[in-house]
Amino acid sequence: MLENIQSYFSTIPSLHRALILAGGITFFWLVESAIPLFTFQYSKWRHASLNIFFTFTTILINFVFALFMVKTSDWTIANQFGILNWIPLNNIASAIIGLLLLDFIGAYLVHMIEHKVKFLWKFHMVHHADTKVDTTTANRHHPGESVIRAVFAILAVFVLGTPMWLVMLYQSLSVVLAQFNHSNMKIPSWFDKTFGLIIISPNMHRIHHHLSRPQTDSNFGNIFSFWDKLLGTYNDTPMKDIKYGLDVLDNSKDNELLYQLKLPFNKNIKTDY
Numbered sequence: 001m002l003e004n005i006q007s008y009f010s011t012i013p014s015l016h017r018a019l020i021l022a023g024g025i026t027f028f029w030l031v032e033s034a035i036p037l038f039t040f041q042y043s044k045w046r047h048a049s050l051n052i053f054f055t056f057t058t059i060l061i062n063f064v065f066a067l068f069m070v071k072t073s074d075w076t077i078a079n080q081f082g083i084l085n086w087i088p089l090n091n092i093a094s095a096i097i098g099l100l101l102l103d104f105i106g107a108y109l110v111h112m113i114e115h116k117v118k119f120l121w122k123f124h125m126v127h128h129a130d131t132k133v134d135t136t137t138a139n140r141h142h143p144g145e146s147v148i149r150a151v152f153a154i155l156a157v158f159v160l161g162t163p164m165w166l167v168m169l170y171q172s173l174s175v176v177l178a179q180f181n182h183s184n185m186k187i188p189s190w191f192d193k194t195f196g197l198i199i200i201s202p203n204m205h206r207i208h209h210h211l212s213r214p215q216t217d218s219n220f221g222n223i224f225s226f227w228d229k230l231l232g233t234y235n236d237t238p239m240k241d242i243k244y245g246l247d248v249l250d251n252s253k254d255n256e257l258l259y260q261l262k263l264p265f266n267k268n269i270k271t272d273y
Helices: 002-010 014-034 044-078 091-116 118-128 135-139 143-160 164-182 189-193 202-208 226-231 257-265
Strands: none
Touching (some): 002 091, 002 164, 014 044, 044 164, 164 202
């Protein structure tokens, strides 16, 4: 089983990666349209257009950095460098620990740092500026933030000594889970009490998109929910109290491209970070 997964993700075609991205958005778009949690008064297509623009800029930046990631992975494997190469593990254990640590460094850690460093936070604000969070919000990242996250992803590969097939598997899971946990779909409470012990649910991540602290500074995870619970950044504010956007922004401009692109450089926006 693992050998088949390894073989597939070692040579996964770009078309298949595109289908995973497009298929995830399409699926969760349909589900959240059928069973929405919040009923937004908006044009879903107009809202999606800006987020899809940022999705394409993220894809472009990741494509540029892909060569560096491949070279980094190849070097660590050739030189037996990194945590996964230093600790004797069987293939299954290595894959599981690799996925866990890729998520910790490449998602949880960089996300938390973006909330603590003012320069990085100004770029990340574009993601939080969305006042109508849905599945298309998952890839709403300013190009500057996409660069930051690509650098951290490469750092994770370097520190761990991760083979590229595992990186491709993690990124595929990460894309789909991000689309899921940003979706505006109604989730039953039993889900959070079962599957939610392992993976981030929409209910958990919506709290992170509340317009003010302490909710904004909580629930940083992307795939695995236990990082926040283990490290004290978990918050369980009820859904009825959640309001999207950011209290330091003009939230009426959440769908204006130029305002969002210039947001990191707007000195009129005050922030305590």
